[in-house]
Amino acid sequence: MKQTITINPPGITEEQIRSLKRGDMVSISGIILTGRDTAHKYIKDNFLHEEIPEAERETYEGLKKFLQGGILFHVGPVVLHDSNGQPYITAAGPTTSIREEPYEYDVIKHFGVRAVIGKGGMGEKTLSACKEFGAVYLHAIGGAAAYTAKSIRKVHGNFKPEFGTPEAFWILEIENLECVVTMDAHGESLHADILQSSNNAAKELIGGIH
Amino acid sequence: MEEQKNSSLAEPWHRKEMFEPLHGKAESRIDAILLLIREASTNLPGDVISSLSVQKTKESDGSQAQRALGIILENIEMAYDAKTPICQDTGTNIFHVHYPIGTSTITLRNEITQAVRRATELGYLRPNSVDSITGKNSGDNTGIGLPSLYFHEWENEHLEIKLMLKGGGCENVGTQYALPDSRLGAGRDLAGVKKVVLDAVLQAQGKGCSPGILGVGIGGDRVSGALLAKEQLFRKLEDQSPDPMLAEAEAEMLEKSNQLGIGPMGFGGATTLLSVKMAKMHRIPASYFVSTSYMCWASRRKTLVFNNDNTYIIE
Numbered sequence: 001m002k003q004t005i006t007i008n009p010p011g012i013t014e015e016q017i018r019s020l021k022r023g024d025m026v027s028i029s030g031i032i033l034t035g036r037d038t039a040h041k042y043i044k045d046n047f048l049h050e051e052i053p054e055a056e057r058e059t060y061e062g063l064k065k066f067l068q069g070g071i072l073f074h075v076g077p078v079v080l081h082d083s084n085g086q087p088y089i090t091a092a093g094p095t096t097s098i099r100e101e102p103y104e105y106d107v108i109k110h111f112g113v114r115a116v117i118g119k120g121g122m123g124e125k126t127l128s129a130c131k132e133f134g135a136v137y138l139h140a141i142g143g144a145a146a147y148t149a150k151s152i153r154k155v156h157g158n159f160k161p162e163f164g165t166p167e168a169f170w171i172l173e174i175e176n177l178e179c180v181v182t183m184d185a186h187g188e189s190l191h192a193d194i195l196q197s198s199n200n201a202a203k204e205l206i207g208g209i210h
Numbered sequence: 211m212e213e214q215k216n217s218s219l220a221e222p223w224h225r226k227e228m229f230e231p232l233h234g235k236a237e238s239r240i241d242a243i244l245l246l247i248r249e250a251s252t253n254l255p256g257d258v259i260s261s262l263s264v265q266k267t268k269e270s271d272g273s274q275a276q277r278a279l280g281i282i283l284e285n286i287e288m289a290y291d292a293k294t295p296i297c298q299d300t301g302t303n304i305f306h307v308h309y310p311i312g313t314s315t316i317t318l319r320n321e322i323t324q325a326v327r328r329a330t331e332l333g334y335l336r337p338n339s340v341d342s343i344t345g346k347n348s349g350d351n352t353g354i355g356l357p358s359l360y361f362h363e364w365e366n367e368h369l370e371i372k373l374m375l376k377g378g379g380c381e382n383v384g385t386q387y388a389l390p391d392s393r394l395g396a397g398r399d400l401a402g403v404k405k406v407v408l409d410a411v412l413q414a415q416g417k418g419c420s421p422g423i424l425g426v427g428i429g430g431d432r433v434s435g436a437l438l439a440k441e442q443l444f445r446k447l448e449d450q451s452p453d454p455m456l457a458e459a460e461a462e463m464l465e466k467s468n469q470l471g472i473g474p475m476g477f478g479g480a481t482t483l484l485s486v487k488m489a490k491m492h493r494i495p496a497s498y499f500v501s502t503s504y505m506c507w508a509s510r511r512k513t514l515v516f517n518n519d520n521t522y523i524i525e
Contacts, residue, residue, distance in 0.1 A: 023274075038345060078298050078336045090333055091289075091298035096379040096417055120379070120417040120476065141278050142379060142419040142475060143508040145298040147285035164347030165337050166298075180274055180477070194478050195415060198470040202412040205466050206394060206405045 010070035012114040014134035022188040024181040032071040038167035040103040048106050059159050067111035074118035076166025087155045091145035094119040105129040121191030130185050137183035151177035229256035231525035242522045243325035246514040249524050250373045251295045251334045254286050257447045258509045265481040275479025297508040299377035300335040303357040308370040315361045326351045368517045375510040380418035385410045389498040398498045410502040411467045416476015419506035423485045427501040429493035435501040442487035443505045456488045
């Protein structure tokens, strides 16, 4: 197996991302931000126009700090609180990323996000954003919630708790979270390749059923 | 070579206690239901663990497919030890209840709802119920139509509650076909059924958290066929359809699905599905539906048997 490459968000450089190739293993240590369906819609509705609504400016600046050169993790964690009221996470596997396909191009472009973590891969529009702006898609293991939560060292609060636990933007300090690069900044996508090869196999198999 | 395969990463089948049914005497029915939820969320059925372990040895050494199955097995063991959810998406909580004559379903509904609230507080379940229009999360997994409850009266004296936790990733790749389907050249016969079943697996790719289990309901109407498909996911992996034609089709569809090469997580590989489960029901002549329900590898299903003296078995 190939050597694992370490990346430390936020503050990931474009050069570092462009050096990654489809199939590479990365180990992430640093601060990342979570966001899924409600988060993406919220970003689109509020921040992708000319004027940022005054009421949302503080959140905008907060998000920017972690997303610029940072990593957005598609996940809706299970969050509990200890006796001091400090949140901690017991389960945090990736959620299906393709639901964010209509939004991700603009999110990557606007904030300069360098990597998205999720599962199942994303489509052509996101792949083109990866190529144009220098970003990668990182695949974690879907459903491996306890395993992934083990890499979360600390929860540093959240933005938009009113979205509910799964949908809020959580600020996570992580250590050695291992992922596979399945979509790189050179237009290569493992998901597109598997789709094509399985399509070819299916044509033959379906044609052979009488 | 063989030795290396067997020693790599976690092998939960050395943990015999994970495979044993849980039994005891509960203070109340609610307590037993709470245990049922905990077991479903944190301990995967033994047949699924075994199947995942076997499939890991069938993926090529050093492949992403094998690595993924290794992490999945390690995760299963971690969740069992920590009593935390195997998957953070604790899904739709689907309860199929068989109750003895004279038991109140109103009371059962209240008790199951209370147990679900308590399980959410304890972190066995993620707060997963949102208003469909406003998006507001109820915070406790209850809401209009949730938890999802199906009641059936029976002549036995004990209560049986089957629970399935069905995550969104796999639920979203479920489908329904109306035969004939000209795109696939699928006619109104078993061959046509097989063609659309294979297409359903192809369309799902790795998005339903493969390797998965495919439930297929043949016939019925749009509602009953979909329910039949989902009910198949309660069956153990080794279980075969009592109908010889369907049993044969199940085996054939499993083999052909795995020839698609989608593999664990869609990384490519030999294991796209762990099992195919098919069932049929009558239909009206004008309709020929084939419904599919995809279950992710985290196939969380447990059954509680609860007796009048408060003794219980969960497996």
